[in-house]
Amino acid sequence: MTNQEIYDKLKAAYGGAIGSFHEQAGSAYMTRTSSYADIVEYSQIAQICQYLRDEPTLEFDNLNCLSCDDNGDKTLSVVYHMESLSLKHYFALKVTVPIDNPVVPTVTRVWASANWHEREGWDMIGIKFNEHPDLRRILLDDDWVGHPLRKDYKEPEFYRGMKVGY
Amino acid sequence: MSELFNRTMTTIAPAPVKIIPAEKVEPNRIKTEEMILNVGPQHPSTHGVLRLEAVLDGELVIDVIPHLGYLHRCFEKHCEAMTYPQVIPYVDRMDYLAAMNSEHGYALAVERLMGIEVPEKVEYIRVLFAELQRIASHLVAVGTFGLDVGAFTPFLYCFRDREDILEMFEKTCGARLLYNYIWVGGLSHDLHPDVLKMCRDFVKKNRATHAEVNNLLTFNKIFVERTINIGILKPDVAINCGASGPMLRGSGVKWDLRRDDPYSIYDRFEFDIPVGTGKMGTVGDCFDRHWVRMLEWEQSLNIIEQILEQYPQDDKTDVQKAVPKRIKPAAGEIYSRTENPRGELGFYISSKDGINPARVKVRSPAFVNLSILPIISRGYMMADLIIILGSIDIVLGEVDR
Numbered sequence: 278m279t280n281q282e283i284y285d286k287l288k289a290a291y292g293g294a295i296g297s298f299h300e301q302a303g304s305a306y307m308t309r310t311s312s313y314a315d316i317v318e319y320s321q322i323a324q325i326c327q328y329l330r331d332e333p334t335l336e337f338d339n340l341n342c343l344s345c346d347d348n349g350d351k352t353l354s355v356v357y358h359m360e361s362l363s364l365k366h367y368f369a370l371k372v373t374v375p376i377d378n379p380v381v382p383t384v385t386r387v388w389a390s391a392n393w394h395e396r397e398g399w400d401m402i403g404i405k406f407n408e409h410p411d412l413r414r415i416l417l418d419d420d421w422v423g424h425p426l427r428k429d430y431k432e433p434e435f436y437r438g439m440k441v442g443y
Numbered sequence: 444m445s446e447l448f449n450r451t452m453t454t455i456a457p458a459p460v461k462i463i464p465a466e467k468v469e470p471n472r473i474k475t476e477e478m479i480l481n482v483g484p485q486h487p488s489t490h491g492v493l494r495l496e497a498v499l500d501g502e503l504v505i506d507v508i509p510h511l512g513y514l515h516r517c518f519e520k521h522c523e524a525m526t527y528p529q530v531i532p533y534v535d536r537m538d539y540l541a542a543m544n545s546e547h548g549y550a551l552a553v554e555r556l557m558g559i560e561v562p563e564k565v566e567y568i569r570v571l572f573a574e575l576q577r578i579a580s581h582l583v584a585v586g587t588f589g590l591d592v593g594a595f596t597p598f599l600y601c602f603r604d605r606e607d608i609l610e611m612f613e614k615t616c617g618a619r620l621l622y623n624y625i626w627v628g629g630l631s632h633d634l635h636p637d638v639l640k641m642c643r644d645f646v647k648k649n650r651a652t653h654a655e656v657n658n659l660l661t662f663n664k665i666f667v668e669r670t671i672n673i674g675i676l677k678p679d680v681a682i683n684c685g686a687s688g689p690m691l692r693g694s695g696v697k698w699d700l701r702r703d704d705p706y707s708i709y710d711r712f713e714f715d716i717p718v719g720t721g722k723m724g725t726v727g728d729c730f731d732r733h734w735v736r737m738l739e740w741e742q743s744l745n746i747i748e749q750i751l752e753q754y755p756q757d758d759k760t761d762v763q764k765a766v767p768k769r770i771k772p773a774a775g776e777i778y779s780r781t782e783n784p785r786g787e788l789g790f791y792i793s794s795k796d797g798i799n800p801a802r803v804k805v806r807s808p809a810f811v812n813l814s815i816l817p818i819i820s821r822g823y824m825m826a827d828l829i830i831i832l833g834s835i836d837i838v839l840g841e842v843d844r
């Protein structure tokens with residue numbers, strides 16, 4: 278299935294929850310793997326992912342990557358890149374949330390691999406994944422303040438008495 | 444006093460004591476206290492700086508909680524201030540055992556983002572070096588896995604052969620581990636004229652080492668008994684957990700990006716995708732993962748032989764011919780992946796039409812594979828936990844980034 282067909286199928290199933298389709302214009306590879314659909318109603322992301330995984334004609338059994346990003350315009354985004362090992366097609370979803378209330382439902386119950394990716398997203402960008410089984414910091418220490426990959430992040434001067442800057 | 448004694452005796456009825464005859468005692472049902480054991484961060488068996496919090500019931504592992512981040516440098520933040528080519532040395536330092544493969548993955552991602560075609564000769568050199576690096580990485584993986592099990596000698600044989608590979612890299616680009624060799628659109632240097640001959644000699648010598656390591660380690664009875672039927676990862680669980688590379692193939696899933704999503708010139712070579720078949724024990728156990736690595740090592744040698752046959756020796760193309768003067772991709776985002784020795788190495792790059800990337804996120808195979816450790820080590824012995832961790836083959840530079 279091409280990305281456009283997958284998008285049409287998803288749009289037919291979920292209607293208003295699905296936003297516009299962004300086709301990546303660069304190389305053919307880019308169009309194939311990285312074209313994504315916006316998810317407007319992001320409270321439904323877990324159901325949408327469940328549908329993408331369980332629908333026999335789609336069968337997205339593998340979540341390749343879950344990336345979080347700070348867009349720099351007071352919004353954060355989560356991108357889900359997925360593929361089907363059996364049917365060999367790709368798709369991506371993008372969720373954009375306001376920076377002052379960044380809460381997105383977890384997809385850990387759909388793909389177990391999302392667990393550590395979401396923990397990393399919380400640690401680095403500060404997106405709260407709702408109902409995540411174990412949302413702790415993963416790469417930084419538990420008492421670290423702030424989320425380093427945000428554009429407005431300022432590193433602390435001292436951490437536990439040690440000078441941070443060099 | 445005696446009155447008090449009598450009164451207590453009468454008011455509190457003694458609990459009935461059930462005597463279990465010795466032959467009917469089930470040791471597994473005796474309630475013992477849970478103990479938490481810290482493994483690492485500074486311990487050879489953790490292959491770097493990783494701390495495992497193991498919850499034990501006697502010697503049985505109830506749960507494992509990995510604590511990461513001891514090698515965290517937040518290179519993704521650095522990338523925001525770097526230009527695209529400046530990111531390459533950072534990518535090297537991610538997976539320091541397979542820096543060539545990481546560079547290849549990153550360069551390919553930016554080339555796909557910009558739509559750059561590189562000359563055929565460059566592709567041949569890239570694939571040659573990627574496969575040599577894959578062998579070097581598997582040599583370390585197999586050698587250190589032997590160390591975890593208690594076999595010291597194969598490790599020395601492996602490192603002896605790895606030295607030859609590093610020498611070829613050193614001759615060509617001057618560096619042994621962290622190369623900055625594969626650039627966006629090309630290479631930093633042309634292939635050194637001696638390397639093709641060295642490579643031919645190496646393949647011959649390495650085939651002998653492969654047989655030797657098989658005899659010394661793989662089919663050693665102690666090694667087999669130690670690694671079969673532990674850390675079993677079922678194929679459906681493996682896919683759902685995002686396993687990739689030898690970890691996924693060890694579970695019997697025939698999936699290799701070099702064949703299933705071909706990049707560079709991999710579609711020109713013939714090679715098998717080895718999968719775990721439960722050769723000695725169960726499909727997806729530690730032995731299978733080791734065995735898949737051994738077979739992949741052989742397949743990489745086959746690919747190298749084909750490259751040596753096909754390599755365009757008379758081609759005098761400048762390897763920097765396609766390197767763009769100014770790397771400034773149009774706005775857009777890409778998720779590009781390649782097959783690293785450890786699995787699927789993905790780069791999510793978001794460009795906002797500037798000279799530096801707006802966001803680089805790395806999907807590192809070792810990070811995702813390590814997240815499966817708690818699932819596959821529950822219910823085994825503490826000593827098996829070390830072997831299971833060794834069979835995943837993690838590189839902490841890549842896990843922590």
